[in-house]
Structures are given as C-alpha cells and as structure tokens.
Amino acid sequence: MSDLGQNAGPLAGVRVLDLTSVIMGPVCTQILADYGATVIKVEPPEGDVMRHAGSKRAAGMGSMFLHVNQGKQSVVLDLKREADIARLREMLPAFDVLVHNVRPQAMRRLGLDDEAVRKLNPTLVYVELTGYADGGPMHGRAAYDDVIQAQTGLADLFARQTGGPPQYVPALIADRVTGLTAAHATIAALHGRQHTGRGDTLRVSMFETIAAFILGDHLGGASFDPAAGPMGYSRLLTPHRKPYKTKDGYIAAVVYNDKHWRSFFEAIGEVSTLEADARFQTAAARADNYDTIYGYLSDVMATRTTEEWVALLEGADIPHARVNRVEDLLDDAQLRAVGFFDERNFGDVGQRRIVARFRSPAARNDLATPAPSLGAEQQKLDTEYGRPETCDAASIGKGCGDASNCQRYQP
Incomplete structure (x- = not known):
C-alpha cells in the first residue's frame, strides 16, 4: 500500500481492485476513490460498456462513464484468456479490497470467487454486487435499474399517487443507492479489519437493497x-x-411542523382558518388528513406568482425552492459558491468534474483526477501492481493458501 500523504483523504493507502462496470459497481468504487483510495479499474479490451453512453467529445469517454469513474486508474485484462486471469490472481495480494459485479457463477468459473481469492489474500475485503441475494430463486440473474424499480413497487407508487400508469424515476436510483450502500459497507469492513486482522466477504444485492x-x-x-x-x-x-x-x-414548499403552519397562515393573513380547523393544528391531526391539508396548499398556491411566493415563504422561514431544470444547476449560486464543479482539469476529453461529494479538513477535493482513458495505467501491471517482492513467486497466483508467503500484506 502507498504511504499516506498530507491531505490525501481518509482512505489513503487503501488499494481497491475494481472489476465493476456500468453504474452500480462504479458508483461504489468512485466513492472509495473520492475518499482517497487507489482504485485500479480492470477493463476488458473493449472497455466498460458505459464508455459509449451519453454525450462525448472523445471516443470511449461518454458522459455516463466520466461521472462514475473519476479518480480511478484503468488497466486492461481479458478475462477470457488464461494468461490474463493468472495475471489478475498475481495482483490480488497487493490489494485491500476487490469489488465486482460479475455474476457469481462466472467468478467461480474464473477461480475468482471469495473462497479461492481468500487463499491468495486472507485479509482482502471481497465485495460482490449482484441483482438478487444468494439463497433465493432469482440469484444469478442479471438485473437492471428499470427492472428493479418495477419489481420493488417503486414504479407502482407513481400510479398509486397520481391515478395514472406506473412510471420509472428518470434517474438510475437503484444502481446508485446500491452502489452507495456497498461503499459504506466496504468502509465498515475495512474498519473491522483493523481490529480483527481478517478480511471479510460482503454481498450487496440490488433487489434487496431497494426493497429495504x-x-x-x-x-x-x-x-x-x-x-x-x-x-x-x-x-x-x-x-x-x-x-x-x-x-x-411552479414552486416547491414544505409546510411541515407546527411553527411552519402558523407562520404560513400568518403570512397569508388566514390565522383564523388555522384556529378554526383542528386538522391543521397538530402533527397527529395532519398525519390523518394529508389529502386535505396538501389540497388546501395546492389551492392557495395558485393565487400568487412564483416570485410572490418566494418572497412570502422566505420571510416566513418555510422551506421552499423554485422548480429548476437540470440545466439550471450549472449556474446555481449555491453549487458555484461551494466549488461543486471543478473545471480546472479539462484535459483532452473536456470533462467537467463533480467533486463536492463530501467535505473534510483532512481531504482535498482537488486530488481526484478525471475518469481514465482505457488502459491509461497499463504499464503499472509490471511495476507497481506486479508480484510483491517479499512473496513466494512460485506460489502466488496458484492458491498458495499460506499467508506467510506474503509477509508484506500481513495484518
């Protein structure tokens, strides 16, 4: 593991072997990279399929790929070739975490399931991202965001609310929430390893995560x-x-607690309505009458302009916002003031990076790099990510099962 550098991030020194693609897995590993981990993204010769998704200024560097692979390094290994599988196994003792979203049966065929990998690196945190948890009839099936939104009832909630047809959230919410869940589980496992000296196996499934x-x-x-x-x-x-x-x-407004409701009725000059109708007066009463109280707000909001409501709600200290388009975020005053977009690192691809995922005095947002071109760090396969000097080269990659052969990586 690399030495901790000043302001390098709370996960500095942690090495992550990233065998993920598309969105769910890359979200997990990008969060680890954001926290300072060194993330080595292993891609097939054709690259992650998301390299081709969304707008792009350079081939293989689509916008969807850019925003889930920042701060990573890319190497190419063809896991259809025995030599490249063996090469990957040789790398394993050098890493703290392996994350994959390959189907479990395929990982077993490759000899890269958690049991086989544990023989090569007993202290590894092995993170398996799947569509469905093992032990159930759907384990091993491919899963996609739209399918999971339908299967968990999320799409139907739109129908229940509006009386219209089921709909999908127009964002990859299942992929991203599952990736976020996997990231914090990985960090917890790394923390646990400091106390036990042992690795762990984490299995995070999309269906069960979104159902919860x-x-x-x-x-x-x-x-x-x-x-x-x-x-x-x-x-x-x-x-x-x-x-x-x-x-x-249109405007968004949340008139939520007792203080908000009194302030709202005072602002519109209708305190007598509040005092005459018990349905507005307490949290318990409002909870039994959401259709009534939200319907009232809907009627009242139609009586003023958006600007009038912004001024009134601001003065009443009631949470509110204009309804933005996504285009408006590029010039949003809050995002600009906190440095949400880092535009200093355009490079050949012209990537505008999103960097303000978390803030800490111990970490600098400007350490992250743009998403890598395919195989950008290929030369490191035979240097930094090669066989460790203190390991038994004859047994590495062949399942030695003896941690004493890898003294450099003892807990």
Whole structure:
C-alpha cells in the first residue's frame, strides 16, 4: 500500500481492485476513490460498456462513464484468456479490497470467487454486487435499474399517487443507492479489519437493497403482526404532494411542523382558518388528513406568482425552492459558491468534474483526477501492481493458501 500523504483523504493507502462496470459497481468504487483510495479499474479490451453512453467529445469517454469513474486508474485484462486471469490472481495480494459485479457463477468459473481469492489474500475485503441475494430463486440473474424499480413497487407508487400508469424515476436510483450502500459497507469492513486482522466477504444485492429502501417508507401497517393498517405512507402518496402550480409557474414548499403552519397562515393573513380547523393544528391531526391539508396548499398556491411566493415563504422561514431544470444547476449560486464543479482539469476529453461529494479538513477535493482513458495505467501491471517482492513467486497466483508467503500484506 502507498504511504499516506498530507491531505490525501481518509482512505489513503487503501488499494481497491475494481472489476465493476456500468453504474452500480462504479458508483461504489468512485466513492472509495473520492475518499482517497487507489482504485485500479480492470477493463476488458473493449472497455466498460458505459464508455459509449451519453454525450462525448472523445471516443470511449461518454458522459455516463466520466461521472462514475473519476479518480480511478484503468488497466486492461481479458478475462477470457488464461494468461490474463493468472495475471489478475498475481495482483490480488497487493490489494485491500476487490469489488465486482460479475455474476457469481462466472467468478467461480474464473477461480475468482471469495473462497479461492481468500487463499491468495486472507485479509482482502471481497465485495460482490449482484441483482438478487444468494439463497433465493432469482440469484444469478442479471438485473437492471428499470427492472428493479418495477419489481420493488417503486414504479407502482407513481400510479398509486397520481391515478395514472406506473412510471420509472428518470434517474438510475437503484444502481446508485446500491452502489452507495456497498461503499459504506466496504468502509465498515475495512474498519473491522483493523481490529480483527481478517478480511471479510460482503454481498450487496440490488433487489434487496431497494426493497429495504422503499419499504422503509411504505411498509406502513404491515410493520405489525397483525397488520395495523394498509401499507404506504399517506404523506408521500397524496396526489397533492407535488410542485405547486402558481399563477405563472411552479414552486416547491414544505409546510411541515407546527411553527411552519402558523407562520404560513400568518403570512397569508388566514390565522383564523388555522384556529378554526383542528386538522391543521397538530402533527397527529395532519398525519390523518394529508389529502386535505396538501389540497388546501395546492389551492392557495395558485393565487400568487412564483416570485410572490418566494418572497412570502422566505420571510416566513418555510422551506421552499423554485422548480429548476437540470440545466439550471450549472449556474446555481449555491453549487458555484461551494466549488461543486471543478473545471480546472479539462484535459483532452473536456470533462467537467463533480467533486463536492463530501467535505473534510483532512481531504482535498482537488486530488481526484478525471475518469481514465482505457488502459491509461497499463504499464503499472509490471511495476507497481506486479508480484510483491517479499512473496513466494512460485506460489502466488496458484492458491498458495499460506499467508506467510506474503509477509508484506500481513495484518
């Protein structure tokens, strides 16, 4: 592992072997890179398929790839070739974490399942990202964001709220939430290894992760046995929970607690309505009447312009925002003020980097590099990522199973 450098990030010195592609896995490993880990992305000769997705200024450097692979290094290995599989196995003792989203049966065929890898590196944190958890009838199937949104009930929630057809969230929410979950699980496993000296195997599945994500809000009455009511959180499912139409546009506003409601009625000069209607007065009463109270807001918001509401809600200290388009984020005053976009590192690809994922006095956002071109660090396969000097070269890559042969990597 590399030496810790000043302001290098809390995961400086951690080496991650990244066998992931598309979105879910790369989100996980980019977060680790953001925290200072050295992430070596292993790609097939044709590269990660996401290199071709989205807008691009250079071949193989599409926008979708750029924003989940920042701060990584790319090497090429063809895992259809025995020599490249052996080369990958030779690299394993040099790493702290291996992350993959290859189907488990394929990893077993390659001799890269957790049991086989553990013989080469007993202290490795092995992270397996799948569509469905092992032990279930769907384990081993491919999963995609749209399928998971449908399968977990997320798409149907739109239908329940609006009375229209099921819809997908127009963002890869299942991929990204699962990648985020895997990242924090990996960090926890690395922390645990400091105390036990042992590696760990983490299995993070998209279906189960998103099911938990959705049911945390909507398990509702089924949280109890026998059930205490229907499933679904009524506040999120009322058809009035949406950007409110104003005289000339739309605005988001959350009139939520007792203070907000009194401030709101004072601002619009209707305190008598609040005092006359118990449904607005307490959190318990509002929870039983979300359709009514949100419907009231919907009607009232239509009586003023967006600018009028911004001024009024600002003065009343009520959370609100204009309804932006994604294009508006490029010039958003908040994002600009905190340095959310790093535009100093354009390079040949012209990448605008998103860097403000977390803030810490111990880490600098400007250490991250743009996403790598395919095989950009290929020369390091025979230098920095080669066989460790203190290991038994005859046994590395052949499942020696004896950690004493790898003294450099003892806990």
